[in-house]
Amino acid sequence: MHDDRKLVEARLERVLRERIRPAVHPLTTPLAVEIWSTPGEPVPVAEGLAAPTRPIAPGTPWGTPWGTSWFKVTGTVPAEWAGRTVEAVLDLGFTPRTPGFQCEGLVHAPDGTPVKGLHPRNNHVGVGSPVSGGERIHWRIEAASNPDLDASGVPFQPTPMGDKATAGDAPQYVLGEMRLAVFDETVWNLAMDLEVLGELMAELPVDGARRWEILRAVGRALDAVDLQDVNGTAQAARDELAGVLAAPAVPAAHRVSAVGHAHIDSAWLWPLRETVRKVARTASNMTQLIEDEPEFIFAMSQAQQFAWIKEHRPEVYARVKKAVADGRFVPVGGMWVESDTNMPGSEAMARQFVHGKRFFLEEFGIESDEAWLPDTFGFAAGLPQIIKAAGSTRLLTQKISWSRTNTFPHHTFFWEGIDGTRIFTHFPPVDSYNCEMTGRQLAHAAKNFKEKGVATRSLAPTGYGDGGGGTTREMVAKAARMRSLEGAAAVVWETPATFFSKAEAEYPNPPVWVGELYLELHRATLTSQAQTKRGNRRSESLLYEAELWAATATVRRGFPYPYEELDRIWKTVLLHQFHDILPGSSIAWVHREARETYARLAAELEGIIADAQRALAGDPSGGTEIVFNSAPHTRRSVPARGASAQATDGDGVTPVPRDGGGYVLDNGLLRVEIDGRGLVVSVYDRTGDREVIAPGQAANLLQLHPDFPNQWDAWDVDAFYRNVGSDLTEAADVRVDGGAVRIERVFGRSKAVQLLSVPADAKRLDIDTEVDWHEMEKFLKLAFPLDVKADRYASETQFGHVYRPTHQNTSWEWARFEACNHRFVHVEEPGWGVALVNDATYGHDVTRAVRTGADAGTTTTVRASLLRAPRYPDPETDQGVHRFHHALAPGATIGDAVREGHRANLPERRITGTTEAVAPLVAVDNDAVVVSAVKLADDRSGDLVVRLYEAHGGRARAIVRIDGFAIERAAPTDLLERPLPDAGPPTHADGGVVLALRPFQMVTLRLPRS
Structure with a gap:
């Protein structure tokens, strides 16, 4: 035989596409279709089933953006099909895009029982195997016409489709064919055989004997297929392939634990309400696949998504509970949602596990030992301790493989957090949480695996995700052929727990990675959608206060502790920490609703706090002012105010004119000079006897940069943004406003107003900034060039702080040009430091420069990231008014930074009552x-x-x-x-x-x- 390799491969591709795959359904007959479209939001199933319908033919446009239509599908199985396997093939108008990013549907029986979800690559519904003939088909399909936000073919383009309010009403889809079809299992299996062998062949060495063995077998199989009678000759073609498919994997083959998976973003390019339906569709499909495929295992994380099924689709939930009890549908992760882990505060990160694990325990009697975060944008260094404290010992993620600068050196390792806790961690070398069981993907996993020679196995989350869909029967069929196949990785369906147990047993002493798992990508998620981030921080602070004062009032006054309210509010806040909501990378609809939700929660929490404090304070007519201080620190040491301080009627000092223009704020502890431009040109620490601001430079400096990343607008800020920028030094107005200096700046189409003040008895400069923001594709920073020589700096993270270098000795340090902090950043020389605290921002950068000339000192510049203006997926990101509070604390130790950070986020509350004081509980x-x-x-x-x-x-x-x-x-x-x-x-x-x-x-x- 002298078949040319490329000719055989090209022949295989065409014959599969044009002859074999079409022959899977050799006989078809159309179904009758009618439609009813809801006038607004989705309706209950009973209403959709009872709604009047009208006929609709294939080729008819349907579906307004974010609309819901109910299709009535009827028909009869032809009598001559008796004894055959029959299924319906239902095309809602699917496009070539993958599942999850376009129209979807859920098929219901006449009584409303969910039957199966419909997705573009999973659009069949079983009728019978075999059928008797004459079976009557009557289904109702709840179909969602979710718009494809990248339908133009050019990804990440600004679009009004991300909010129902701006999406218009033009039909999004054209109805495809709705047919009953005979399913030829032999032809389908031939297609699976050829796909697996073709994909494997493409990955094997060109000069290897196994590749040519497969090539010859494929050629013989194609010769055996009569292209005019594929169905009659399919078995003969399969016989030609039996030998190469039976050759077992070599003992040293890489071992892949396949886990059915459908990473469903709890919100992203769709609103929360649509995720409720996506989860129901996917769970319907996966429970059906579990019934059809005895070896298949499916894993699903996010307790919130289980709770949605329980609330909205109890029939689906009953199937899920049965599959969970059978050990086939595995709750994993132990978290309420797959949250961001950089920005959630200490308690919020802990409560993700508290509420997630408790739900799994109460509903299923299962405690997951694995934290499951395949798509989270980097991992804070405090997380290992939280995972362990929740009773788990393992972590799975894949996202670090997306890093653009450095390749992470391990796939299986111990991750050590800031307190020394170590968690056994696995990064699937398949580099995808949407594995499709292709030969290319599995070959990549085997070649990519970093632990060759000391470990043999990896995990492959298998199924369509992001927007849902899950595993398909084709993926299961491919995995079955690669259970033991020469030249391929050996695949077996296993639970995550089984995989981890085997991985730990074979690799008891893996390498250790210490500190944060920083993702060298998606750095702008620390800044995008500033109001969502403020809502999160405020909610966390209010929840802390509500629990504290409700508990205090319960212990001391018998106050009824609001268990149900706090539980519900916590779950809502945790949901909004999902890794596309809090990071600001969802459509406009999601963030509009988030703002509304945070406002509602704040009002409710304020009510709980007020009621508890009122119970503690007593009769408000008592006339005694009572101070409620929620900050964790009850002690503080502040030097006496010097003679130069000028007290005011409030908490601050009065600004006085400065020679040369501007103003001075001086409380005896701190002297702050603000020049005529409204810039801080001097901050003198009187007790430390040193200047804070680097010579010749100015702080409180707003800086504006162009911000047009190469990809992923809301997610990314690329390093080249720093190449160009402007300092906003022109002031429209600088004047005294009460106890503060007020600065107004106008730039572009935006305006910033700042109030700078110094408290009478604290060594800190308070900076309140209001920005009316109307820029596009710009990045706004607030800079503080400090006269501090610091090789590293501290950023608050969960239950502590993490140190990062200020230098760029290696590519690893260079890549951290934008990072996360919680309430403070702290830079320090031995014995003296400076803290910058905030009430709502997370993104920042810290750089160092050595000054020239006689001084030759070092300037360490701390910059807080305030606002961005990306245009995808929300074209109006951050447009409008924003408020920020920062404080600069000279002479601060780490302890001072911790205390000031809490003070900025937990202000004192004052009410009148009869109690003289309320001591801390x-x-x-x-x-x-x-x-x-x-x-x-x-x-x-x-x-x-x-x-x-x-x-x-x-x-x-x-x-x-x-x-x-x-x-x-x-x-x-x-x-x-x-x-x-x-x-x-x-x-x-x-x-x-x-x-x-x-x-x-x-x-x-x-x-x-x-």
Whole structure:
């Protein structure tokens, strides 16, 4: 035989496309179709089933953007098809795009029972195998005409389609054919045989014997197919392939644990309400596939999505619960949603696991040991401790493979967090959370696997995701052929827990990666959609206050603790921390609703706080002003105010004119000079006897950069944005406004107004900024060039802080040109430092430069990222008014930074009553130990739960006291408030609980009220 390799490959591709795949359905007959379109939002199933319909023919446009249409599909199986396998092939008007980004449907029986989801690559519905002939078909399809936001073929273009309010009403789709069809399983299997062998052949060495063996077999099979009678000759063609398909994998073959998967974004290019339906469609398909394929295993994360099915599609949920009980449908991850992990605060990150794991335990009796975050945009260094404290020990993610500068050196390793906790971690080398079981993907996994020689296995999340769809029967068929196939990785369906157990057993001492898992991509998600980020931060702070004061009022006044309200609010906040909502990478509809939701939650939480504080304060007519301070630190040390301070009637000092223009703010601790441009040209720390601002430079400097990344508009900011920029130094107005200096700047189509003030008794410069933002594709920064020589700086993260270098010695440091902080950034020389704190921003950068001339000092510049203006997926991102609060704290230690960060986010509250003062319910005698939560136990036992952590990065001894009841027993617990089996009883002394904490250690104490 002398067949040319390229000719055989080309022949295979055409014969598959034009002859074999069409022959899978050799006989078809049309179904009758009628339609009813809802006038507004989706309606209940019963209403959709009962709605009047009108006939619609193939080729007819249908479906307004984000609309819902109910199709009535009827027909009869021809009598002559008796004994054959029959299915319906239902084409809603699918485009070549993958599932999840276009129209979808859910087929219902006449009684409303969900039958199966419809997606562009999974559009068949079984009728019978075999049929008797004469079976009557009557289905109703709830079809969503979700617009394809990239339908133009050019991705990431601004579009009004991302919000129902701006999308218009033009039909989005053209109805395709709706037919009954005979399913020829032999031809379908031939197609699967040829696809697997063709894909494998393409990945094998050109000069390898196995490739040519397959090539010859494929050639013989194609010769055996009569192109005019594919159905009659398919088995003969399969016989020619049997030998090469039977050749077993070599013992050293890479082992792939396939896990059915449908990574469904809880919101992204669709609103939350549509995700509810996407999950139901996908779960319907996966439970059906589980019934059809005995080896198939499907895993689904995000307790919120299970809860949606339970609430909205109980019939589907019943099927899910049965499959879970059978061990085939596996809840994984143990989190409420697959959240962002950079920006959620300490407690929010902990509650992701609390609420997720508790749901799985209560609903299924299952506790997932794996954190499952395939698509999250990088991982904060505090996460390992949280995972372990939730009772888990493993993590799976794939996203770091997207990094653009450096290739991560491991696929299986220990990840060590800031406190020393290590988590067994796996990055699937298939480099996809949407594996389709192609030969190319599996060959890539085997070649890419970094642990060759010491480990043999990896995991492949298999199925269409992002917008849902899940695993298909074709993927299962391909996996079956590669269970043991020479030249291919060996594939087996396994649960994540089984994979991890085997991986740990064969690789007990993997390498260790210490610190954050920084994604060298999607850095702009720390800034996009500023109001969503402010809503998240404010919600976290209000939840802390609500739990604290409700618990205090319950213990001291018998106040009814609002369990249900707090549980519901927490779950709503956690949902909005999903990795395309909080990061700002969803459509306009999502963020519009988020703003509305945050406003509603804030009002509700303010009400809970007010009611609890009123219960503590007593009769408001009492006339005594009571200060409620929610900040964790109850002690503070502030030097006495110097004689030069000029007190005002408020909390600040009065600005005085400055020689040469501008103003001076001086409270005896800090002297701040603001020039005529409204720029801070001097901040003098009187107690530290040194200048803060680098010589010849100005702080509080707004800087504007062009911002047009190469891809992923809302997600990315590329390093070249720094090449061009302008300093906003022109001021329209600089004047005194009460106890502050007011600066107004106009630039482009936007305006910024700032108020700069210095409190009377604190060493800090407060900066309140309001921006009326109307720029496009611009990036706004707030810069502070500091006269500090710092080789590294600290950023607050969950339960501590992480250090990052200020230099760029290697490509790893260079790639961190935009990073995340929570409430503070801190730079320090030995013995003296500066903190920049905030109330709502996360993105920032820190750079260093050595000055020339006689000074030759080092300038460390800290810049807070305020606003962006990307145009995709929301073309109006961040347009409008925004407010930010920052404070510059000279002479600050890490402890000062922690305290100032809490102060900026938890302002004092003052009300009148009859009580003289409200003492803290929980007191800690060491400022290095911070209280992150005070609440009542979730099991409603009435026990008090206190969570604390060491915040300075050193060892700390502290005594925890309760002012409200005697501590007779205290139990260290996990995050789910269950006693830790290996923890002995804590030491008691001086009426409190004694803690000895290692650096950044987090502890949860459960304190029964007896």
